[in-house]
Amino acid sequence: MKEQFWKNILAVRETSPLVHSITNFVVMNNTANALLAAGASPIMAHAHGEMRDMVSIVGAVVINIGTLDEYFVKSMYLAVKQAHALNKPWVLDPVGAGATPYRDETLQALLLLRPTVIRGNASEIIALAKHNHNKTKGVDSTHRSDEALDAAAFLHSKFGSVVCISGATDIITTPTQTIKLSNGSPLMAKVTGLGCSATALIGAFLAVNPDQALEATASAMALLGVAGELAALESKGPGSLQVNILDKLHTLTAAEFSSHVKVSA
Amino acid sequence: MKEQFWKNILAVRETSPLVHSITNFVVMNNTANALLAAGASPIMAHAHGEMRDMVSIVGAVVINIGTLDEYFVKSMYLAVKQAHALNKPWVLDPVGAGATPYRDETLQALLLLRPTVIRGNASEIIALAKHNHNKTKGVDSTHRSDEALDAAAFLHSKFGSVVCISGATDIITTPTQTIKLSNGSPLMAKVTGLGCSATALIGAFLAVNPDQALEATASAMALLGVAGELAALESKGPGSLQVNILDKLHTLTAAEFSSHVKVSA
Amino acid sequence: MKEQFWKNILAVRETSPLVHSITNFVVMNNTANALLAAGASPIMAHAHGEMRDMVSIVGAVVINIGTLDEYFVKSMYLAVKQAHALNKPWVLDPVGAGATPYRDETLQALLLLRPTVIRGNASEIIALAKHNHNKTKGVDSTHRSDEALDAAAFLHSKFGSVVCISGATDIITTPTQTIKLSNGSPLMAKVTGLGCSATALIGAFLAVNPDQALEATASAMALLGVAGELAALESKGPGSLQVNILDKLHTLTAAEFSSHVKVSA
Numbered sequence: 001m002k003e004q005f006w007k008n009i010l011a012v013r014e015t016s017p018l019v020h021s022i023t024n025f026v027v028m029n030n031t032a033n034a035l036l037a038a039g040a041s042p043i044m045a046h047a048h049g050e051m052r053d054m055v056s057i058v059g060a061v062v063i064n065i066g067t068l069d070e071y072f073v074k075s076m077y078l079a080v081k082q083a084h085a086l087n088k089p090w091v092l093d094p095v096g097a098g099a100t101p102y103r104d105e106t107l108q109a110l111l112l113l114r115p116t117v118i119r120g121n122a123s124e125i126i127a128l129a130k131h132n133h134n135k136t137k138g139v140d141s142t143h144r145s146d147e148a149l150d151a152a153a154f155l156h157s158k159f160g161s162v163v164c165i166s167g168a169t170d171i172i173t174t175p176t177q178t179i180k181l182s183n184g185s186p187l188m189a190k191v192t193g194l195g196c197s198a199t200a201l202i203g204a205f206l207a208v209n210p211d212q213a214l215e216a217t218a219s220a221m222a223l224l225g226v227a228g229e230l231a232a233l234e235s236k237g238p239g240s241l242q243v244n245i246l247d248k249l250h251t252l253t254a255a256e257f258s259s260h261v262k263v264s265a
Numbered sequence: 266m267k268e269q270f271w272k273n274i275l276a277v278r279e280t281s282p283l284v285h286s287i288t289n290f291v292v293m294n295n296t297a298n299a300l301l302a303a304g305a306s307p308i309m310a311h312a313h314g315e316m317r318d319m320v321s322i323v324g325a326v327v328i329n330i331g332t333l334d335e336y337f338v339k340s341m342y343l344a345v346k347q348a349h350a351l352n353k354p355w356v357l358d359p360v361g362a363g364a365t366p367y368r369d370e371t372l373q374a375l376l377l378l379r380p381t382v383i384r385g386n387a388s389e390i391i392a393l394a395k396h397n398h399n400k401t402k403g404v405d406s407t408h409r410s411d412e413a414l415d416a417a418a419f420l421h422s423k424f425g426s427v428v429c430i431s432g433a434t435d436i437i438t439t440p441t442q443t444i445k446l447s448n449g450s451p452l453m454a455k456v457t458g459l460g461c462s463a464t465a466l467i468g469a470f471l472a473v474n475p476d477q478a479l480e481a482t483a484s485a486m487a488l489l490g491v492a493g494e495l496a497a498l499e500s501k502g503p504g505s506l507q508v509n510i511l512d513k514l515h516t517l518t519a520a521e522f523s524s525h526v527k528v529s530a
Numbered sequence: 531m532k533e534q535f536w537k538n539i540l541a542v543r544e545t546s547p548l549v550h551s552i553t554n555f556v557v558m559n560n561t562a563n564a565l566l567a568a569g570a571s572p573i574m575a576h577a578h579g580e581m582r583d584m585v586s587i588v589g590a591v592v593i594n595i596g597t598l599d600e601y602f603v604k605s606m607y608l609a610v611k612q613a614h615a616l617n618k619p620w621v622l623d624p625v626g627a628g629a630t631p632y633r634d635e636t637l638q639a640l641l642l643l644r645p646t647v648i649r650g651n652a653s654e655i656i657a658l659a660k661h662n663h664n665k666t667k668g669v670d671s672t673h674r675s676d677e678a679l680d681a682a683a684f685l686h687s688k689f690g691s692v693v694c695i696s697g698a699t700d701i702i703t704t705p706t707q708t709i710k711l712s713n714g715s716p717l718m719a720k721v722t723g724l725g726c727s728a729t730a731l732i733g734a735f736l737a738v739n740p741d742q743a744l745e746a747t748a749s750a751m752a753l754l755g756v757a758g759e760l761a762a763l764e765s766k767g768p769g770s771l772q773v774n775i776l777d778k779l780h781t782l783t784a785a786e787f788s789s790h791v792k793v794s795a
Contacts, residue, residue: 026293026309028556028597032722037768042722043626044556047599050630057629067293069312069336071599096308099322100315190515192297192307238302239511246769250720291558291574332558334577334601361573364587365580455780457562457572502777503567 001179001218001265002258008205008219009257013039017059017207021200022046022076024066024095027193030242034197037249038223040204046071051078056086059207062200063115065106066095073106080113089116089206089213092161093199098127107131111159116206117217118155119164119199122148129154149173162213164202164221166195172218179218182262183225185232191242198224218263226260227252266444266483266530267523273470273484274522278304282324282472286465287311287341289331289360292458295507299462302514303488305469311336316343321351324472327465328380330371331360338371345378354381354471354478357426358464363392372396376424381471382482383420384429384464387413394419414438427478429467429486431460437483444483447527448490450497456507463489483528491525492517531709531748531795532788538735538749539787543569547589547737551730552576552606554596554625557723560772564727567779568753570734576601581608586616589737592730593645595636596625603636610643619646619736619743622691623729628657637661641689646736647747648685649694649729652678659684679703692743694732694751696725702748709748712792713755715762721772728754748793756790757782 020043023031028044035042045054048071055061061083063076083090092115094107108131118128129151152163152173165171170181188194201224205216224245230252231244285308288296293309300307310319313336320326326348328341348355357380359372373396383393394416417428417438430436435446453459466489470481489510495517496509550573553561558574565572575584578601585591591613593606613620622645624637638661648658659681682693682703695701700711718724731754735746754775760782761774 024309025290025555026297026307029294029559029722032556033768033772036720036722042556043629044554044597045626045630046597047632049600050632053630053632067309067311070314096310099308100310100318102312102315102318190301192294192301235512236509237512237515238298239508239515242298242511243508243769243773244766246772247765247767250767250769289574290555291562291572294559332574332576335579361575364573365575365583367577367580367583455566457559457566500777501774502780503563504773504776504780507563507776508773 001263002261004215005219005222005261006254006257008209008216009223011208012204015208016041017204018043018057019060019062019200019203019207020045020054020058020079021062021064021203022072022079023062023064023196023200026066027196030193031197031200033246034249035200035204037246038201038204046075048074048078051075052082055079055082055088060088060203061090062093062203063090063110064093064095064196064199065103066196068103068106076110080110084113089210091115091117091119091199091202091206093196094118094120094124094128097124104131114159115161116213117162117164117202119166119202121167121195122165125155125163125165126151162217164217166198166221170221170225172214172221174214177214178265179214180264181218181221181225183222183229183260185229187232187235187238187241188228190238194224194228222261222263223249223252226257229260230256266528267526269480270484270487270526271519271522273474273481274488276473277469280473281306282469283308283322284325284327284465284468284472285310285319285323285344286327286329286468287337287344288327288329288461288465291331292461295458296462296465298511299514300465300469302511303466303469311340313339313343316340317347320344320347320353323353325353325468326355327468328355328375329358329360329461329464330368331461333368333371341375345375349378354475356380356382356384356464356467356471358461359383359385359389359393362389369396379424380426381478382427382429382467384431384467386460387430387432390420390428390430391416427482429482431463431486435486435490437479437486439479442479443530444479445529446483446486446490448487448494448525450494452497452500452503452506453493455503459489459493487526487528488514488517491522494525495521531793532791534745535749535752535791536784536787538739538746539753541738542734545738546571547734548573548587549590549592549730549733549737550575550584550588550609551592551594551733552602552609553592553594553726553730556596557726560723561727561730563776564779565730565734567776568731568734576605578604578608581605582612585609585612585618590618590733591620592623592733593620593640594623594625594726594729595633596726598633598636606640610640614643619740621645621647621649621729621732621736623726624648624650624654624658627654634661644689645691646743647692647694647732649696649732651725652695652697655685655693655695656681692747694747696728696751700751700755702744702751704744707744708795709744710794711748711751711755713752713759713790715759717762717765717768717771718758720768724754724758752791752793753779753782756787759790760786
């Protein structure tokens with residue numbers, strides 16, 4: 001599986017897929033830099049009058065609701081509808097799912113447009129499923145990661161999405177296949193928006209491998225996890241980690257990747 | 266006083282207070298990173314439909330008008346009104362006060378909602394007070410920092426706020442108590458948004474110490490000043506300073522802090 | 531010519547011109563930092579109600595359409611109209627020209643307000659001219675950089691603008707004078723927004739040298755090219771390059787500049 005991941009990493013570097021992100025203001029700069037460092041070509045645009053045209057020239061669409069408002073939510077719908085019409089993959093990052101009703105209602109409407117991949121932390125994935133899944137009981141009594149697995153299965157059954165639950169161990173899952181990755185560093189949680197970068201990278205990998213969404217997602221997460229882990233070894237804190245991750249995304253070699261990636265299926 | 270500052274720094278690291286910032290586009294990324302590096306948990310959101318809900322889950326609200334527009338100004342009001350209703354602290358950063366009438370009118374309306382703390386440079390603090398204080402004469406003939414002290418006293422008398430005048434010496438003041446801090450580095454003025462980071466950190470410290478606004482504010486300013494001063498020693502210019510400050514906010518030790526902080530009351 | 535460039539670089543450092551940028555969300559932070567590192571004073575503001583007032587206090591206006599929407603487009607018009615009324619220079623960065631009709635229509639309307647300088651890559655400059663220049667045929671059969679030169683000449687004849695075509699070689703041109711610069715590093719294309727930083731720096735140089743738009747533009751491009759080239763020598767990848775460029779913009783010496791700048795006229 002490592003070999004296939006690396007093949008996908010090279011495909012992104014060699015084909016520079018265009019990735020259209022409608023994402024939050026906090027992370028736009030480092031998201032664009034993460035895509036560039038991995039070899040992809042970022043586009044960020046949200047004007048309603050150009051959503052259809054923009055989506056038609058890109059390989060994948062990334063939707064991140066972090067700093068959503070009415071205008072951006074409409075941009076997201078327009079982009080995703082066009083992605084559907086053109087059969088292009090799209091990824092949903094449900095930032096802050098469960099924090100407010102406005103956020104949850106927006107997410108439920110977006111889910112109906114069947115994201116190719118959903119990436120969030122365990123709390124976000126659980127919040128997404130809870131809102132749909134009234135029959136779920138005793139949510140707080142079950143173990144958190146197990147619960148997120150149930151939530152992921154539910155989301156797949158209802159919306160057809162590959163679900164990536166990110167955390168100390170990243171779990172990428174459909175009802176028929178699950179990949180677990182154990183790279184990264186706790187310091188990564190002290191840099192804003194690395195989860196958002198992960199989602200954007202998933203977009204780049206879907207663009208080069210649209211028919212293998214689970215594998216593409218795992219490849220993106222493996223790249224960021226290994227780059228982050230190696231970068232953390234050279235970092236004095238979260239400031240230098242942010243810089244070093246971008247360097248490592250750009251320079252990572254096959255040998256470094258294959259000797260460090262920790263994957264189980 | 267140093268000991269109390271350090272105790273507050275540890276309280277932020279240990280309790281990770283949620284801080285809701287409605288701030289300008291230029292600094293959102295490094296503001297979030299400064300909060301994370303100091304141990305706090307940043308939230309950035311501005312949708313009108315979720316302001317009440319968001320404010321109810323956080324420990325403090327930070328308002329920075331740097332890139333204000335009609336939508337964001339309304340977001341600010343909604344957030345601050347909810348902070349009032351729930352008796353939560355809020356901080357005002359009057360970026361560019363005095364530059365345009367639109368900015369000044371917005372600030373005057375926000376002041377009526379009685380910020381717990383106001384942080385700005387001397388010009389901004391003076392501009393805030395001038396707009397209110399028509400009796401002030403001969404503004405240009407008085408010494409700048411003295412004038413800012415008068416302005417601070419006026420703002421406290423009218424709106425009840427602790428005022429932090431930041432500069433080579435930071436002055437945190439109420440009519441009954443004043444703390445002066447002399448850390449930092451001139452190079453910090455060449456990195457955009459470190460003042461905005463200061464304001465956000467004040468929010469984090471108010472969240473853990475809401476009843477001691479003056480001390481909380483001074484603790485935040487001392488942390489950033491010492492971190493910036495130590496980071497500057499290792500920096501080749503403003504690019505590396507921005508990185509090194511984040512590292513230092515995260516790794517600063519009690520010994521480093523207490524041997525470098527320069528405080529007088 | 532090197533001496534004149536350096537004189538302009540010093541003028542920016544010594545006079546700290548105020549530069550008002552209405553730019554895209556992705557690059558606001560590093561644009562502000564590039565201006566600060568070069569010695570200028572950045573302002574970013576877009577509220578309709580303060581555009582006239584803000585433009586009246588600055589030395590130049592920078593318009594970058596990267597993440598345009600209806601609100602920001604109106605901000606751009608208001609700012610540029612005021613720049614005209616006050617006879618202040620303004621620079622246009624046509625990000626993504628040719629990508630969507632909405633983008634092209636916005637650009638055509640902005641062009642009518644006669645930018646002092648237009649800076650874009652060859653594709654963007656060609657797209658700007660194509661939209662105006664229906665007589666152009668066989669676009670794809672001519673050599674790309676030659677075509678951009680034709681496009682630049684056309685844009686100058688119609689709108690009076692100095693045109694800067696940036697790339698491996700930067701060409702700054704009017705019908706009567708052309709300057710070519712060959713600094714920089716291929717790694718710079720892996721950092722988001724360095725082109726946008728270039729445009730903002732042009733604004734700073736126009737502010738200190740408004741009557742010599744071609745020379746001011748070339749000075750800005752030379753500064754960024756040399757800083758980027760020297761920074762790349764010390765960088766492990768695009769993350770550290772972004773940091774090192776800011777350091778180098780701030781610390782670059784006359785000796786470094788004059789020994790590295792590659793200019794031909």
